[in-house]
Amino acid sequence: MAIATVNPATGETLKTFDALNEGEIEDRLVRAEQTWQEYRTTGFDRRANLLRKAAELLEADADDIARTMTTEMGKPLAQARAEAAKCVKTMRWYADHAEALLADEHPRAADIKDSGAARAYVRYRPLGPVLAVMPWNFPLWQVIRFAAPALMAGNVGLLKHSSNVPQTALYIEDLFRRAGFPDGAFQTLLIGSGSVEMILRDPRVAAATLTGSEPAGRSVASIAGDEIKKTVLELGGSDPYLVLPSADLEKAVSTSVTARVQNNGQSCIAAKRFIVHTDVYDEFASRFAEKMAALEVGDPMADETQVGPLSSEQGRSDLEELVDDATMHGATVLCGGGRPKGMDRGWFYEPTVLADVTKEMKIYYEEAFGPVATLFRAAGLDEAIEIANDTSFGLSSNAWTEDVAEQERLVRDLRAGGVFFNGMTASHPGMPFGGTKRSGYGRELGDHGIREFCNITTVWYGAKG
Structure with a gap:
């Protein structure tokens, strides 16, 4: 794939970039290693001040970078602005809390004594340069949620961003540089996917994190495993959205629309499979389809637009293939099901609801990355859980019920990283955020996220003889 900004609302190529050659990559690896050797010794106060400055700059740049994101991958502008604001919040959160999250931990006194130590503690130390392979769908957020904790822990970052968001990728490097971080603390590498293995195998790279597709995750994990390097993977999702009889149906319906079409439906954690108890199925299905059909599809820069284009022509083709296969095998189209009429430019697709979905259809098992929802009728809680877990993914899940016993059952039995x-x-x-099964492993955010790329070090002092 060419490294280029292609406006998905028009299909127009706006700007292209040359990939780094091997010599340029080597220069950046040298810089990352040299910077880390010094940066890892800085104190939390220094790191926090730098990160707060980056947050301040991003807050000032929010409208401009939002327009860049919308231009490059097509999300509605209001959502792009919200993404920038979320990044500012997260940087400030880690600047405020990282020192406490990584404070020395002390084992129980009895265990210290039993080990023969005069004293002992656990210290979190940085690993080194971390390679981040990031996707286009949240081009700022996915990077910042890695970079903020990684930099606060004393690591440095190397970003291989998706090839269709190069201007956003370059902005992030420039943001940290303007904030005063050392020149090699965070570097964007404009490279194709073919260069990832060489970088990951380089001994100067300590670990890797990837958010993206299952095949990409499998590739990075296998290379890192061969090199015995730590990885964190956040991959696809086909998240269930359960609606049970005690639910507030009005809120469940209105939220379901946002949950499905956020980011034009291109989100790993978007609700994709709507599993509804038979007692409320007909009413939910009717109201859900009505609200989906009423969404405003159009120019992502326009304030009234609720759903913009898919990020690429291939992405739309993949979605069309799933919907066409489902209808061919008997799925009922409650709304949508094709390209919007009169929109010949750009990669738009109608918000779509499919009912009567069966296991013979590809969409039953494959992730639909776009504004397409699948609807299932469940006879009771047991069947709802069975349908929800009948997927290779396990990123997150949603459930609408006021019944405490049902809630406890779902926490116990839904196989996902979140309920x-x-x-x-x-x-x-x-x-903490992350999944299970083929949705990946490891966690981002919270105290779990900042510790993923730390050397958890036991420090032990023997008693004086």
């Missing part, structure tokens, strides 16, 4: 009741899945800097 969100009476609301939609969302990430917050203070809470």
Whole structure:
């Protein structure tokens, strides 16, 4: 894939970039290693001041970088602005809390004594340069949620961003430089996917994090495994959205629309499979389809637009293939199901709801990355859980019920990295985020996220003889 800004609302190529050659990559690896050797010795106060300055600059740049993101990948401008604000919040959160999150930990006194130590503690130390392979769908947020904790822990970052968001990628490097971070603390590498293996195998690179597709995650994990390097993977999701009889149906319906079409439906944590108890199925299905059909599809720069284009022509083709296969095998289209009429430019697709989905259809198992929802009828809680877990993914889940016993059952039995009741899945800097099964492993955000790329070091002092 060429490294280029291609406006998905028009299909127009706006700017292209040359990939780094091997010599240029080597220069950046040298710089990363040299910078880390010094940066790792800085104190938390210094790191926090730098990160707060970056947050201040991003806050001032929010409208400009939002327009860049919308131009490059097509999300509605209001959502792009919200993404920038979330990044500012997260940087400030880690600047405020990192020192406490990484404070020395002290084992129980009895265990210290039993080990023969006069004293002992656990210290979190940085690993080194970390390679981040990031996707286009949240081009600022996905990077910042890695970079903020990694930099506060004393690591340095090397970013291989998606090839269709190069201007956003370069902005992030410039942001940290303007904030006063050392020149090699965070570097954007404009490279193709073919260069990732060489960089990951380089002994100066300590670890890697990837957010993206399952095949990409499998590739990075296998290379890192061969090199015995730590990885964190956040991959695809086909998140269930359960609606049970005790739910507030009005809120469940209105939230379901946002949960499905956020970011034009191109989100790993977007609700994709709507599993509804038979007692409320007909009413939910009717109201859900009506609201989906009423969404405003159009220019992502326009204030009234609720759903913009898909990020690429291939992305739309993949979605069309899933919908066409489903209808061919008997799925019922409650709304949408094709390209919007009169929109010949850009890669738009109608908000779509499919019912009567069966296991013979590809969409039953594959992630639909766009504004397409699948609807399932469940006879009871047991069947709802069975459908929800009948996927290779396990990123997050949503459930609407006021019944405490049902809530406890769902926490116990839903196989996912998150269970969100009476609301939609969302990430917050203070809470761990990640999945299970083929949605990946490891966690980002919270105290768990900042410790992923730390050397958890036991420090032990023997008693004086």
